[in-house]
Structure formats: structure tokens, C-alpha cells
Amino acid sequence: MKLVQKSLTLWNLAIYAFYIAPLLLLLPTFASAQDAPRSTAYLRFFDPNEGFKPAQTNLTNIFLQIAGSMEYYGSPEPYIEHIQAEHGRVSEKFRSKTGKTRNSLPDHLTDEYLNQLVTNWNLLSPKLGLDVLAKEAGRCTRQGIQGEQNTGTVAIEILNRHQELVFEAMKGGNSVEGGFEHLQLKLQSALVSGSGSAVSRKDVAALVEQENALNAAERKQYEVLLSYAQFTREHFGQLEQFYKTGFDKLTEEGKEEISRRAWNGTQSQKPDNFLLDAVTSYRQYQTLQTELFNKLDAALPEEASAKFKRVISGIFMDLGALAQSELEIGILESAINMK
Secondary structure (H helix, E strand, O other), X not given: OOOOOOOOOHHHHXXXXXXXXXXXXXXXXXXXXXXXXXXXXXXXXXXXXXXOOOOXXXXXXXXXXXXXXXXXXXXXHHHHHHHHHHHHHHHHHHHHHHOOOOOOOOOOOOHHHHHHHHHHHHHHHHHHOXXXXXXXXXXXXXXXXXXXXXXXXXXXXXXXXXXXXXXXXXXXXXXXXXXXXXXXXXXXXXXXXXOOOOOOHHHHHHHHHOOOOXXXXXXXXXXXXXXXXXXOHHXXXXXXHHHXXXXXXXXXXXXXXXXXXXXXXXXXXXXXXXXXXXXXXXXXXXXXXXXXHHHHHHHOOHHXXXXXXXXXXXXXXXHHHHHHHHHHHHHHHHHHHHO
């Protein structure tokens, strides 16, 4: 599944802004970014005096650099301009080396689209205080990855695993698992629920029912394993037996259910804040965004509010897609340099 265009076109947004400008002026905004307390913790990952690093091959560092730039600038514009330039630089390097052209950006993230995205942001930011929202998004992202004690959170494990899948996809592996949508689902699964809770008995029955390749004994084993929220040492014997007989017969969804419970078990051995810090940071940002969206709902007609909310959400979604695209061109450049 490809990403669909999330933001409105510049023309449509400009029309809406023109007609409802008086309402926007009545909308309470966040405090000015200049008035907000400043922290320099982001300097570990983005130093404005040194600027952005060339395309990187570590997804965690990419997200931390984006987060740092958002904390400093209060805008996605500098990173977007940087990654556009990096795509141009690496694409030209690839063409010079191979005589071929290559585009690592998602189809909808054309230069025209990204330029419109920046214009949309700059049009809305003074009215809605989006600079403060961006700074908070950067801070929450940084803390959600690093944790309060800078010891790392579950987000790093998810990003590292996805990075491996991107490497595999670029070598001809599963392009779906290596896609940005797959990363979104993994992060949402960990951060939205905030736990590894087992599914309901009804869901277990439905999951077992769809595994047509299992025999009766294997289906029973699978049902028992699904009843656990996570696997601990006491389950290793059952799990090992099922891996010998039934695991390879499972559908991809079935394998994911087993893998998720195994992964949940590893988290129980981590510090208490390993998951908590990531979930807390995610919820802090969601609270801020919800506050803004509620104000939009109260101040604007329903259709207009929905459009503005879609623009704002889409911009942050597109930043995530750009982060993955940076990883891909970083890998590509490394491969070029090795030839």
C-alpha cells in the first residue's frame, strides 16, 4: 500500500484561509515559541551551528536529528529543504556511477508537493501557533526515543528492527515489511496500547480458525500459546515444541501473533521505564494536538476544521516518510561508495 497524499493543495488551503481568516483570528493559540522554556538537550542530535548531516544509515539517529531540528526551529521547513537537497545529491551520484536514474522518495512526495507542504505550514503557523506544536513534537519524539534517563526506550528497538527490514527490502526482500506503513503500525501497536495485552478469547478463536494448515493438535497448541500476553521462561517448552511442528505452517498474521508475544516477554526484562517513557511522550504530544484540534472544532465550521486537521496531521506523517527516505538514500550512497 502506498502512502496517499495527506495535505491539501496549496490552492485549496489558501482559499479556505482567505474565507475563514476572521475565525482563525479568534482562535486561541499556544504560547509563543519564544516565551516557552528552552532546553538544549537536542544539541546532542542536531547542532544548528553544524547543520544537518549527510544522509544517514541509522534510522534512530535520523529521527533524533529531525526531532532536534524541530525543537530548535519550530518548523519542518529546514529538514525538508535538507532532505530534498540530499535526494538530489545522491541521485546525481547514482546516475554518474551507473548511468541510471533512481527516486527513493514516496511517489506523492514530489518537489512540488513538498514546496506546497512548507507553504501550507507557513500559512497556518502564525495563526495557530504551530511553531510551539513543532517544538513539542520534537521534544516528545526525542524523549520518546531516548527516555527520561537517556537509556533508550522501546522505540529504539522498533526503529532498529525496521531498519533491518529496509535493508532486506532494498536487497530484494519483502517490500511491504520494509515500507513506512509497516513502521507506523509497529509504533502504534506499542505506543497506543501501551502494553502487550493478550487479545480477547473471541479474537483467539478467530485467529485459530483461520490457520487452516494446522492439524488438530497444532491448533490446540497454538490456541494455548495465544492465551498468553507474553512468553516467559515457563512457556519455553511449549513454544519450542510448537516451533518444531506448527510455526512454519502459520499465516503471516499467525506468525506475527507468536512473535509479538515473544517480544512482549523480552520487554518484561527491561527497566520499568523502557516502554513507559515512550508511551508517556507519545501521549503528551497527542494531548497537545488534541487540544489544538478541539479549538479548531470549536472555532471553525466542521468541514473547514476537518481540512485543517488533515493538513496538520499529514505534515507530521510526511516527515516520518521523509525520515525513511533518508535511510534509503543513505544505504544507497554507502553501496555506491563501496563499488
